[in-house]
Amino acid sequence: GEDVEQSLFLSVREGDSSVINCTYTDSSSTYLYWYKQEPGAGLQLLTYIFSNMDMKQDQRLTVLLNKKDKHLSLRIADTQTGDSAIYFCAERDNAGKSTFGDGTTLTVKP
Amino acid sequence: SQTIHQWPATLVQPVGSPLSLECTVEGTSNPNLYWYRQAAGRGLQLLFYSVGIGQISSEVPQNLSASRPQDRQFILSSKKLLLSDSGFYLCAWESQKGGPGELFFGEGSRLTVL
Numbered sequence: 001g002e003d004v005e006q007s008l009f010l011s012v013r014e015g016d017s018s019v020i021n022c023t024y025t026d027s028s029s030t031y032l033y034w035y036k037q038e039p040g041a042g043l044q045l046l047t048y049i050f051s052n053m054d055m056k057q058d059q060r061l062t063v064l065l066n067k068k069d070k071h072l073s074l075r076i077a078d079t080q081t082g083d084s085a086i087y088f089c090a091e092r093d094n095a096g097k098s099t100f101g102d103g104t105t106l107t108v109k110p
Numbered sequence: 111s112q113t114i115h116q117w118p119a120t121l122v123q124p125v126g127s128p129l130s131l132e133c134t135v136e137g138t139s140n141p142n143l144y145w146y147r148q149a150a151g152r153g154l155q156l157l158f159y160s161v162g163i164g165q166i167s168s169e170v171p172q173n174l175s176a177s178r179p180q181d182r183q184f185i186l187s188s189k190k191l192l193l194s195d196s197g198f199y200l201c202a203w204e205s206q207k208g209g210p211g212e213l214f215f216g217e218g219s220r221l222t223v224l
Binding site: 030031033035041044045048050088097098100101103 | 142200212214217
């Protein structure tokens with residue numbers, strides 16, 4: 001089956017930029033997503049990018065997509081303590097099925 | 111606006127007991143509905159999805175089952191729980207009306223099987 005990989009942990013200092021990376025195997029991906037999960041809660045969509053785009057910016061968030069290398073990244077500028085959470089990368093194939101990575105736990109130190 | 115509700119939020123059940131988790135969606139019609147399980151420290155595993163009333167697709171063999179008795183109601187059940195069924199269960203919906211296909215998740219139900 002399709003696979004989505006991401007590093008499990010990232011720790012940054014408040015005010016620094018955070019970059020969370022993800023790789024995927026499905027060459028038929030249509031959309032790629034970043035979801036955020038706060039402790040004990042469900043996932044919330046942060047942002048998404050269509051597979052024919054290479055960059056999307058939304059306030060403090062920048063998504064970069066390298067379709068050739070099947071690499072997706074999420075950059076959070078000026079990271080705040082409220083950004084501490086688990087971030088999931090996900091891809092959607094052309095059959096409409098979404099596959100999630102295992103999540104990256106972001107810890108922001110004051 | 112659309113909302114999704116899951117209950118109960120937490121559940122502690124003995125091995126061999128039955129299970130029923132409920133999920134309802136409001137503010138939309140004919141959504142695709144999903145049940146995911148999130149084991150501790152792991153990602154999401156898709157268990158079931160449904161594109162309409164009475165239509166259930168299972169992604170993994172297990173002792174769980176799902177039903178969709180109404181358009182916006184999705185139920186996850188088990189007749190006899192196993193220890194390995196412990197986890198965080200998430201219901202999600204997706205619009206069938208096109209667009210980027212993002213999933214909207216409920217707040218989750220944490221199941222502990224003892």
